Amino acid sequence: MLHRRAAPSSPLAVLGLSALGIVFGDIGTSPLYTLKTVLSLAGDRPTADVTLGLLSLILWTLIIVTSLKYVTVAMRVDNDGEGGILALMALLGNKRHKRPAIIALGLFGAALIYGDGAITPAISVLSALEGLTMATPAVTSYVLPAAVVILIGLFAIQPLGTAAIGRAFGPIMALWFLAIGLLGLWGIVRHPGVLVAIDPLYGLRYLATGGPGGFLVLGGVFLCVTGAEALYADMGHFGARPIRLAWSAIVFPSLVLNYAGQAAIVLEGAPIEDNIFYRLCPAPLLIPLVVLATLATIIASQSIITGAFSMTRQAILLGWLPRLRITQTSAEGYGQIYVGAVNWLLMAVTVGLTIGFGKSDNLAAAYGIAVSLTMLMTSVLLFIALREIWRWSLLASGALAGFFLVVDAAFFVANVAKVFDGGYVPLLLALLVYGVMFTWHRGVTAVSASLHEALVPVDRFLAEVEAAGVPRVPGTAVFLTRTSCDTPPIMRWHVQRNRALHRRLFVLTVQTQPVPWVQDGGRLTMEEVAPQFWRASARYGFMERPDIPALLRQAHALGCGVDLDDVTYYIGHETVVxxxxxxxxxxxxxxxxxAMERNGTHVTDFLHVPPESVVEIGRQIAI
Known part of the structure; x- marks a missing residue:
């Protein structure tokens, strides 16, 4: 009944190049601020042992969290080709029956991504532009206004779609990774001894001797993997192989070289008061590098925005967010969408954070806590997946997932220290989003329960219609309803108010399944419960767009006597009391x-029902 979406047909190398622009923008621009932040947390001028210890922690964090946890393990646990915490939640939360704890875990993890998603564009763009102050200190006062203008412009172009711009993302990011890799190599050549930091003992020794302050440095180290969740979440766009190829062949080596190069010039005696990343660059190339870094951070920000749109659509279809207007901005790809409400809210929060914090150093204090908690929740879900999907033993599952949990917990605890320095911001945003999700789902459940309280069997309803002499008019009436049995309340209300009923009746319930895609052959089931009275159930995956007219054509082909030339759709307009x-x-x-029900997108837009054929019936629902 279910099928995996067809794999992209482009060559592996082309898909890998495309993934550079969509998947790796966030983690790829982290060298702009990570080592700078870590050094500031480590205190005064670091010794050689401290610098090597910090570099070792960064390198092994990339290896353990990104290469091992996400690229090697998590990307093998997919929901019919889709990844990310919501897809994993949908896979596990309904595997046997409703599992509220797993669902709550996944939802809060998704809400946390919104929280940090507002910070990523702000810290990335600010970090890139701050390189200008090294070339021309006189422009310092213009960095913040320029960042605000760039961010507003980025959000303002979203309604236009990014298909054309997106084609350039891959090559630009390829140039970016080539540049940071060469800069890092240049730094390593100047101090080759830095390569000993690949030995994990340097990092462990730093943690063992650094005391509480040394442990809290992990909050800064974690910034090097804040984009790792995107590798998993974007798996459905490209497939696992292109992402693994791009990571292993280009992104990971470039990041390792750049971090090592930055540490090398610190060992050589470079000043650490300003941005270490730009100290790697020869002076004549500084301005071009700032321009390239700005482009890379804009691409990283675009990836975050696109990811927020995609996650919002998943949450809407899974029933955790109210219906919002979703615009398909390109016929080339399903992921090319625009969600206006999310775009403008995200813009307001991002610009507000940029102005409020002012500098990337200040934003770094707020950055990471939400993503570290999301990763911790993903590790918990991975443990369940290892047991239930891979059928691993408790010992093997506990050993692997337990290792990830220990690492994630260490980063989370280290990041907790940031709460009072701004870390509360993404947490508050996440709590607000989670509150909206929880309230919407409870409301939808309460509405469904209220509707089921007064259901009437079909044979009794039709007998009452005949006894009352209600005329049966030509044509087909399609009643869209939440109820899955008996006579839908909207049909009864229609007869009570209009004193007529169509000869052909088609009752349709649309259900979203906890899988991304549903095969056409298993999409529609229907039965004729009475003469000329069909009840149908349509199933869609959480990555699909419902299309009711197309469903009716499928029903007609299956033998249902739907008159496609004379269809009237009946939809309830609910007023909650x-x-x-x-x-x-x-x-x-x-x-x-x-309030959300009143302001949500109309169901006709959401289900792609032709508005000129719709009759709305007002009704009050007591919840």
Whole structure:
């Protein structure tokens, strides 16, 4: 019944190049601020042992978190080709029956990504532009306004779509990784002894002798992998092989060389008061490098925005967010979408953070805590996946996932120290998003329960229609309903108000499955529950777009007597009110859900129903 979406047909190398621009923007621009932040956390001028210890921690964090956890393990645990914490939650949360703890874990992890997603564009663009101050100190006061202008411009062009711009993302990022790799190599040549930091004992020795302050440095070290979650989340766009190829052949070597090169010039005596990354660059090439870094950070920011749009669509289709208007900006790819509400809210938060924090150093204090908690939750879900999907023993699953949990927990605890320095910002944003998700889902569940309280069997309803002499008019009436049995309430209300009923009746329930794609052959099931009265259920994956007219054509082909030339769609326009018996939702949740219900996108847009053929019937639902 289910099938994996066809793999992209482009050559592996081409897909790998494309992945550079979409998947690796965030982690690829982390050298702009990671070592600078780590050195500031380490205190005064670091000794050689401290510098080598910090570099060793960065290198092994890249190896353990990105190469081992995500590239090697997580990307083998997919939901019909899709990755990311929401796809993993959908796979595990409904594997046997509803599992609230797993669902809550996945949802909060997704909410946390929104929180840090607002910080990524701000810290990336600011870090890139701050390189200008090294070339021309007089421009220092213009860095913040320039960053704000770039960010506003980036969000402003989103409604236009990014298909054309996206074609250039891969080559630009390829140039970026080539540049940072060569710069790092230049630094290593000047001090080759830095390569001994590949020995993990240097990092472990630093943690063992650095005391509490040495442990808290992990909060800065973690910045080198803040984009690792994107490798897993974007797997469905390119497939696992191109992402692994790009990481292993280009991204990982370039990052290792650059971090080692930065540490090498610190060992050589370079000043650490400003941005170490730009100290690697020869003076004549500094301005071109700033331009390239700015382009790379814009691409990284674009990837974050696109990821927020995709995650929002998944959450809507899974029933965890209200319907929002989703615009397909390109016919070339399903991922080319635009969600206006998310775009403008994300812009407001990102620009606000940029102005509020002012410098990338200040933003680094707020950055990482949300992603570290998301990674911790992903490790918990991976443990369940190893047991239930891979069928590993408890000992083997516990050993591997436990290792990841220990590493993730260490980074999270180190990042907790940032809470009062700005780390509360992404956490508050995540709590707000999670509150919206939780309230919406509770409201939808309460509405469904209310509708099921007054269902009438089909044979009794039709007998009442005949006894009342209700005329049966030509044509087909399609009733869209949440109920999966008996007579839908909207049909009864239609007869009560309009005193007529079509001869052909088609009752349709649209369900989103916890898988990304549903095979056409298993999409539609229907039965004729009474003469000329069909009840149908349509199943879509959380990566698909419902299309009701197409479903009716499929139903007609399967033998249902739907008159495709004379179809009227009946949809309920719900007004949510509070229950009088005291058994409904808490007052605040009821009011918030009612507000979201009023302001959500109309169901006709969401289900692609032709508006000229729709009849709305107002109704009050007590929850």
């Amino acid at each position: 509070r229950r009088e018996d005291g058994r409904g939702l808490p007052g605040l949740q009821e009011r918030l859900f009612a």
